Amino acid sequence: MPGPRGTGAVTRSTLRQQIADALRDEVLAGRLQPGQEFTVKEIAEQYGVSATPVREALVDLSAQGLLDADQHRGFRVHEYSLDDFRGIVEARGLVVDGMFHAIGDGRLSRLRSGEARATAALAGVRRRGEEAQRAAGAGDLTVLIGYDLRFWRELSALFGNPYLSDFLHRLRVQSWVCAVQHLRRIRELRGVLWCGHTELVDALSRRDTAAARAIIDAYNAHSLALIERLGAG
Incomplete structure (x- = not known):
């Protein structure tokens, strides 16, 4: 019997939020330094997940002002003055x-x-x-x-x-x-x-x-x- 509709989307959304929260905590802990660069692939490999929720999480963090997106080089931690x-x-x-x-x-x-x-x-x-x-x-x-x-x-x-x-x-x-x-x-x-x-x-x-x-x-x-x-x- 098929599962309830939308289960996959909910799971991905939850994973997206979990990754965003984890990366935010990495920045707050100082383990991700201002100006530090990384790619979607690197984060996906680090957490053992697919690229899609990672990309969505990084876009969310960029919208919150914590990351800067570089179309050619990935993302970097925003440097606040x-x-x-x-x-x-x-x-x-x-x-x-x-x-x-x-x-x-x-x-x-x-x-x-x-x-x-x-x-x-x-x-x-x-x-x-x-x-x-x-x-x-x-x-x-x-x-x-x-x-x-x-x-x-x-x-x-x-x-x-x-x-x-x-x-x-x-x-x-x-x-x-x-x-x-x-x-x-x-x-x-x-x-x-x-x-x-x-x-x-x-x-x-x-x-x-x-x-x-x-x-x-x-x-x-x-x-x-x-x-x-x-x-x-």
């Missing part, structure tokens, strides 16, 4: 400020099932923040990036706008890709990385948008100062 990082931080700040504006309008309290659901959801986000803070305190950059991305993904999802959530996630991945090339050069990261996740959630739980904005302003200033200092050598 300090000016790029400044622009990304400014953009993510504007998106987050829009989220805080929604809180002021009472949109968060009207989330789906109402106030109780929003409070429970924020508690879950806070747990992600606690893990991120532990990783930051330990100087574990790889673990921090994973929990930080989940933290912001889940926090932005509370506002019920998937376009905003996807855009912020893309900006945060790009900012980490830009920052990681500098941060990986530091032997000891304890006490260097931002760890205000739970403080931010607590401010949002109180609907204290002024405090939340102050936390984000301090975070952005910290990020810019750190990466500009490292980028200057």
